[in-house]
Amino acid sequence: MRKSVPRSRNVQKLTELLLCVQQDQITGKLKYEDFCSPCTKENVLDNVKPKFDRIARNGLIRGWQRLALHNGVVLQAMRDPFRQTQCLSALLNGGSCESSEAGALKPARPGSSPKIIRADFTPATLLADGKTVQDEPGWGPDRWHENYPMAKGDKQSPIEINSKDVRHDASLAPWHASYDPGAAKTILNNGRTCRVVFDDTFDRSVLRGGPLTGAYRLRQLHLHWGSSDDHGSEHVIDGVKYAAELHMVHWNPKHGNFAGALKQPDGVAVVGILLKVGKTPKPEMKRILEEIDNIKTKGKEAPFQHFDPSILFPKSRDYWTYHGSFTTPPCEECITWILLREPIEVSSDQMAKLRSLSKNGENEPVNPLVDNWRPPQPVKGRIVRASFK
Numbered sequence: 001m002r003k004s005v006p007r008s009r010n011v012q013k014l015t016e017l018l019l020c021v022q023q024d025q026i027t028g029k030l031k032y033e034d035f036c037s038p039c040t041k042e043n044v045l046d047n048v049k050p051k052f053d054r055i056a057r058n059g060l061i062r063g064w065q066r067l068a069l070h071n072g073v074v075l076q077a078m079r080d081p082f083r084q085t086q087c088l089s090a091l092l093n094g095g096s097c098e099s100s101e102a103g104a105l106k107p108a109r110p111g112s113s114p115k116i117i118r119a120d121f122t123p124a125t126l127l128a129d130g131k132t133v134q135d136e137p138g139w140g141p142d143r144w145h146e147n148y149p150m151a152k153g154d155k156q157s158p159i160e161i162n163s164k165d166v167r168h169d170a171s172l173a174p175w176h177a178s179y180d181p182g183a184a185k186t187i188l189n190n191g192r193t194c195r196v197v198f199d200d201t202f203d204r205s206v207l208r209g210g211p212l213t214g215a216y217r218l219r220q221l222h223l224h225w226g227s228s229d230d231h232g233s234e235h236v237i238d239g240v241k242y243a244a245e246l247h248m249v250h251w252n253p254k255h256g257n258f259a260g261a262l263k264q265p266d267g268v269a270v271v272g273i274l275l276k277v278g279k280t281p282k283p284e285m286k287r288i289l290e291e292i293d294n295i296k297t298k299g300k301e302a303p304f305q306h307f308d309p310s311i312l313f314p315k316s317r318d319y320w321t322y323h324g325s326f327t328t329p330p331c332e333e334c335i336t337w338i339l340l341r342e343p344i345e346v347s348s349d350q351m352a353k354l355r356s357l358s359k360n361g362e363n364e365p366v367n368p369l370v371d372n373w374r375p376p377q378p379v380k381g382r383i384v385r386a387s388f389k
């Protein structure tokens with residue numbers, strides 16, 4: 001996990017502090033590790049422990065977390081390491097950064113930049129110009145494993161589904177979603193996708209049945225798409241790529257919190273819906289696309305309330321299922337995929353709207369957010385089961 005980048009990349013010498021916290025998989029207790037000079041260590045831990053305990057209760061601790069501190073003051077805690085790094089980079093460059101997840105990230109004193117040491121232990125390595133490894137040209141899915149070994153695991157997603165290899169399983173039950181429109185909270189652009197976030201603090205919007213045991217809570221939905229209509233989906237069906245793919249991410253509350261669920265093979269269930277460009281676009285997509293203008297640039301977030309995502313389901317509930325992973329780093333292998341057979345239709349204009357999002361922040365040049373899909377991964381002997389013949 002802590003692979004450092006080659007020296008030739010000129011890693012910036014940073015000088016104060018970066019701290020990690022890890023949640024123990026079994027006890028749920030938090031363990032701290034920091035890279036600050038010993039003289040400040042005790043202070044810092046006293047300062048951050050209550051904060052982390054609070055975050056952990058809300059289920060936000062996901063593996064290693066990094067915190068920017070300035071004079072012992074916590075600047076920020078985020079569950080999204082990519083986003084966090086982007087914010088840190090902005091701060092290092094003397095700017096400020098809006099957090100889309102855990103509160104505003106600002107330098108402790110106006111105009112001051114936080115100083116950070118040892119930024120070389122995650123993929124979020126800061127380079128001399130304040131950019132990160134993943135901003136570099138060429139840092140694509142084929143290199144994720146350099147920093148996230150799991151990306152080369154045996155149960156990675158997406159995969160190509162070949163009808164001839166699929167096994168019909170008559171014992172697969174139908175699945176049901178019961179979603180509370182009041183659980184929808186916000187829509188955001190994190191520079192990698194457009195995501196709708198739901199309240200998952202209790203069994204409010206849940207998915208049941210199908211290959212699952214128990215109820216899984218809806219946490220977020222997001223999309224993957226291409227640079228043109230002929231590709232963009234992650235799963236490929238009998239050689240066919242679709243224009244986009246919608247993922248509804250649910251987690252199993254028996255594991256305590258989302259972070260805990262990420263470490264368990266039955267931790268997460270994702271309903272995948274393929275989007276195909278057609279003449280009868282699904283009007284239900286409108287609601288999401290209407291908001292795109294409000295979240296054009298990375299880090300933007302807008303309220304998104306009273307939304308029942310089940311309106312996005314196709315008519316048929318037929319599905320394929322297999323055990324796989326997240327398709328973005330760290331690519332945890334905790335997902336029961338429920339991939340729906342029937343695609344939903346979108347218009348070419350709707351796809352163009354998605355492509356109008358920018359990977360860059362507000363004050364940076366527009367960098368179209370496109371091709372945020374991961375190519376199919378080796379099946380490695382896994383059997384894909386189908387609920388239909």
Ligand SMILES: [Zn+2]
Pocket residue numbers: 222223224247327
């Ligand atoms: Zn996804």
